[in-house]
Amino acid sequence: MVEVALAQSHMFRAYPALWERIVPHCRKKPYEKGTMVVHHGEEAGALWLVIGGWVKIFRQTPDGKEAILGLATDGDLFGEAAFFAHGSYPYHAEALTDAELIMIPAAVARDTIQGNSEFSRHVMSMLNERIAETQLKLDQMTTLSAVQRLGCFLLRLCRDDGAGRKTLRLPVEKHVLATYLGMKPETLSRSLQQLQQIQIEVKGQEMIIANVAALRDFVCNSCSESGMCQTEGEID
Amino acid sequence: MVEVALAQSHMFRAYPALWERIVPHCRKKPYEKGTMVVHHGEEAGALWLVIGGWVKIFRQTPDGKEAILGLATDGDLFGEAAFFAHGSYPYHAEALTDAELIMIPAAVARDTIQGNSEFSRHVMSMLNERIAETQLKLDQMTTLSAVQRLGCFLLRLCRDDGAGRKTLRLPVEKHVLATYLGMKPETLSRSLQQLQQIQIEVKGQEMIIANVAALRDFVCNSCSESGMCQTEGEID
Numbered sequence: 476m477v478e479v480a481l482a483q484s485h486m487f488r489a490y491p492a493l494w495e496r497i498v499p500h501c502r503k504k505p506y507e508k509g510t511m512v513v514h515h516g517e518e519a520g521a522l523w524l525v526i527g528g529w530v531k532i533f534r535q536t537p538d539g540k541e542a543i544l545g546l547a548t549d550g551d552l553f554g555e556a557a558f559f560a561h562g563s564y565p566y567h568a569e570a571l572t573d574a575e576l577i578m579i580p581a582a583v584a585r586d587t588i589q590g591n592s593e594f595s596r597h598v599m600s601m602l603n604e605r606i607a608e609t610q611l612k613l614d615q616m617t618t619l620s621a622v623q624r625l626g627c628f629l630l631r632l633c634r635d636d637g638a639g640r641k642t643l644r645l646p647v648e649k650h651v652l653a654t655y656l657g658m659k660p661e662t663l664s665r666s667l668q669q670l671q672q673i674q675i676e677v678k679g680q681e682m683i684i685a686n687v688a689a690l691r692d693f694v695c696n697s698c699s700e701s702g703m704c705q706t707e708g709e710i711d
Numbered sequence: 712m713v714e715v716a717l718a719q720s721h722m723f724r725a726y727p728a729l730w731e732r733i734v735p736h737c738r739k740k741p742y743e744k745g746t747m748v749v750h751h752g753e754e755a756g757a758l759w760l761v762i763g764g765w766v767k768i769f770r771q772t773p774d775g776k777e778a779i780l781g782l783a784t785d786g787d788l789f790g791e792a793a794f795f796a797h798g799s800y801p802y803h804a805e806a807l808t809d810a811e812l813i814m815i816p817a818a819v820a821r822d823t824i825q826g827n828s829e830f831s832r833h834v835m836s837m838l839n840e841r842i843a844e845t846q847l848k849l850d851q852m853t854t855l856s857a858v859q860r861l862g863c864f865l866l867r868l869c870r871d872d873g874a875g876r877k878t879l880r881l882p883v884e885k886h887v888l889a890t891y892l893g894m895k896p897e898t899l900s901r902s903l904q905q906l907q908q909i910q911i912e913v914k915g916q917e918m919i920i921a922n923v924a925a926l927r928d929f930v931c932n933s934c935s936e937s938g939m940c941q942t943e944g945e946i947d
Contacts, residue, residue: 516939534850534935542850542935559836565843588832595831596824600795602838607801609845614770614778616852617893657853699770699778703752 477503477577480526486552486601490594493587500583506530506570513568519556522584525549528574529647533654534566543655544609546571546647555602557581558588571647614699621658622666626694628656629675633687634705641684713739713813716762722788722837726830729823736819742766742806749804755792758820761785764810765883768802769890779891780845782807782883791838793817794824807883850935857894858902862930864892865911866942869923877920 478498481487487494503526506512512523515534523530525547532545532553544566547553556562557579588595615624632643645652653663667677673693674685684690695701714734717723723730739762742748748759751770759766761783768781768789780802783789792798793815824831851860868879881888889899903913909929910921920926931937 536854536935537932537937540854540933540935542854544846544849555839555842559832559839562839565846588828588835590828592824592826592828592831595828595835596795599824599831599835599838602835602842603791603795603798605842606791606838606845609842609849610780610801613780613845613849613852613893616849617890618772618776618778654853657849696773697776699772699776701773 476526477501480524480577484524484550484552486524486598489597493591493594497579497583497587500580502578504576504578506574506576508570508573511567511569512576513554513564513566515565515567516563519554519559519562519564520581521554522552522557522579522581523554523568524577524579525551525553526575526577529571530574530576531569531571531647531651532566533569541654543651546651546655548646552601555598555605557584558598560585571651611698611700616657618699619694619697621656621662622669623694623697624656624658625652625663625666625670626673626690627698628652629682629684630687630690630694633684633690641687643682643684645680645682712762713737716760716813720760720786720788722760722834725833729827729830733815733819733823736816738814740812740814742810742812744806744809747803747805748812749790749800749802751801751803752799755790755795755798755800756817757790758788758793758815758817759790759804760813760815761787761789762811762813765807766810766812767805767807767883767887769805770802777890779887782887782891784882788837791834791841793820794834796821807887847934847936852893854935855930855933857892857898858905859930859933860892860894861899861902861906862909862926863934863942864888865918865920866923866926866930869920869926870942877923879918879920881916881918 481494481498481501482491512530526549530547531543532547533541533543535541553568554564556564588598615627619627629643633641649663650660653660656663670677673689675690676683695704698704717730717734717737718727748766762785764784766783767779768783769777769779771777789804790800792800824834851863855863865879869877885899886896889896892899906913909925911926912919931940934940
C-alpha cells in the first residue's frame with residue numbers, strides 16, 4: 476500500500492529506482508478526525524503524502540484568527556521544509572476527516588536529492604509549481620469575486636471527479652471552506668445561493684452542476700491564469 | 712558593477728567560485744520607466760536580478776483586471792522559471808521607474824545547478840522562502856485589515872531604511888501600491904488617513920513614523936507569522 480501510493484505520487488512517479496530505495500524507510504500512519512499531524516514552528520522531521528481523507532494546512536494569529544493555506548487530499552504532499560537541514564514546518568496540519576498519511580523521514584527525503592541532480596530539478600520544479608499555485612490564489616483574492624472563488628473551487632473538484640459527472644459533494648464543512656476561500660461564512664452562504672444564476676443547484680452538501688462550460692466562463696474570464704490553467708482544459 | 716551586484720546577491724553571496732564563472736555571461740541592462748522586461752507566457756530566457764529602481768511583477772485577467780504579485784527592487788530576483796527546461800514566465804514584469812537589471816541567461820542558470828547539489832539545495836531553499844512569502848501575503852488578505860496590510864508594507868520599508876530613521880517615502884505611486892496590497896485606491900487613501908491613530912503622519916508621498924514599536928504592535932498581533940518574522944526583530 477505504501478509502495479503503490481509512493482510509486483503513483485507526483486513526486487516519485489518518474490523515479491522508480493528512487494522510491495524502491497526509500498519505501499523501506501516510510502511508514503503509513505492513520506490520523507483520527509481532529510488530530511494534529513504537525514505543528515507550526517516545530518522541526519520538520521518528515522515529508523508527508525496524503526493517501527486518504529482531508530488534511531487542513533493552516534496558521535493562526537496571536538489575536539485568534541485562522542488562515543487556511545491548503546486542503547490536502549489523496550496524492551497531495553506537504554512538509555517540503557523537510558528537504559532542508561534545520562527546516563521547520565511553516566504551518567500546522569490537522570486531520571479534517573479520518574485520514575491516512577505516508578511519513579517520509581526528513582533524513583531520507585534529503586538523501587534523495589543529495590547527489591541526484593535530475594531528481595533535485597524535479598523537486599525544484601514542484602516547488603515552483605507550489606509558488607505558482609499560491610500566487611494564483613493570491614491574485615484571485617483581488618480579481619475574483621467571492622462567488623467566482625467558490626466557482627473555481629468547484630471546477631477543480633469537477634476535474635477530480637472525472638469528465639462526465641457533474642454532481643459533487645462539498646468535501647469539507649462549510650465554515651472550513653469559507654476560511655479556505657478567504658471569506659466569512661455568511662458570504663459563502665450567499666455565494667452558494669448565487670450559483671443558481673449559472674445553473675448550479677445546491678441541496679445541503681450536494682451540488683448539481685447542469686453546465687460546466689457556463690461555470691468555467693463565469694470563473695475563468697476573471698482569472699489571471701486564464702488560458703494556461705489545467706482546470707480549464709480537462710473538463711467537459 | 713555586474714560583478715559586485717552578483718557577488719552580493721542573496722543567490723550567489725556564499726558561492727564565489729560560481730559567480731566568477733557566470734559573470735562573463737551576464738549582462739547589465741537599463742530599462743526606461745514604463746517599458747516591459749518580460750511577458751507572461753513567453754519562454755523564460757533569463758533569470759533577472761534588479762540592481763536599481765523598481766519593477767512591477769504582475770498578471771492580467773481577460774476582463775481587464777490586474778494583480779500585482781510583487782514589487783522588485785535592489786537585490787531582488789525574478790524569473791526563476793529560467794532554471795527549468797522549457798519554463799515560461801508566469802507573469803509580466805515592467806519597469807515602474809527607470810531601472811537597471813542584470814540578465815543571467817537561462818542556459819547559464821541551469822548550468823549552475825547541474826551537478827552542484829549544494830547550490831541546488833540553496834536554490835531550493837530560496838524557492839521555499841518564496842513560497843513562504845507568498846503564503847504569508849495570502850494569509851494577510853484575510854487576517855489583516857487594509858490599514859494593517861499597509862502598516863506591514865511600511866514596516867518592511869523601515870527595515871531597509873536602517874535602524875534609526877523613521878521618515879519614509881512611498882517608493883511607488885499610490886494606485887500601484889493599492890493594487891499590490893489588494894485594495895481599491897479609495898481604501899488606500901482611507902488607510903493612509905487612519906495611520907494617524909498610531910502616530911504616523913502622512914504628507915504627500917512622505918510619512919513620518921513617530922513610534923515604530925506602536926506600528927509593529929498594531930500590525931504583527933494579527934499576523935500568522937508573528938514571532939517568526941524578520942521584520943519584527945530587526946527594527947527599533
